[in-house]
Amino acid sequence: MDRREMAADLLEKMQTLRRAGPQKQINEALRGEAFALHFIADHDGGVLPGEISREMAVSSARIAKALNALEHKGLITRQINPKDRRQVLVSVTPEGKALEETHRQAVLSEAVKLLDLLGDRDAREYLRITGRLVEITQEFICNK
8 A cells, every 4th residue: 555545544534533423522622612712711811812813723703703602601701901901811701611621521531432442552552643743743834
């Protein structure tokens, strides 16, 4: 099997995996409102919408839409930055923090299930290879 065939096989398997139960829940946690809420909760003093946009690699309009939805649900608040009145800081509410923690634990449980299904040896190998892919990707981005 040449690299092109391997790449096609990899893409097909990644697509199938993306739609699978536990992996689907993990993927959903890494984007959209769930990711934004997680990011905001990890920054206790508040975060700028632009920081969320950069971290998620999405447009400011998309972040504004997600923040509007989160604020409407009572999960975040927005207030003027006292250090720079031109900026708006986004903070998580107690309800948002509780929901984010519940969601984080559910996603962590799904990840544990996947690793359990792999078994110790394959789980360690999967983490090693994933870590290597992260290193290669970061090197690629830095050298661009």
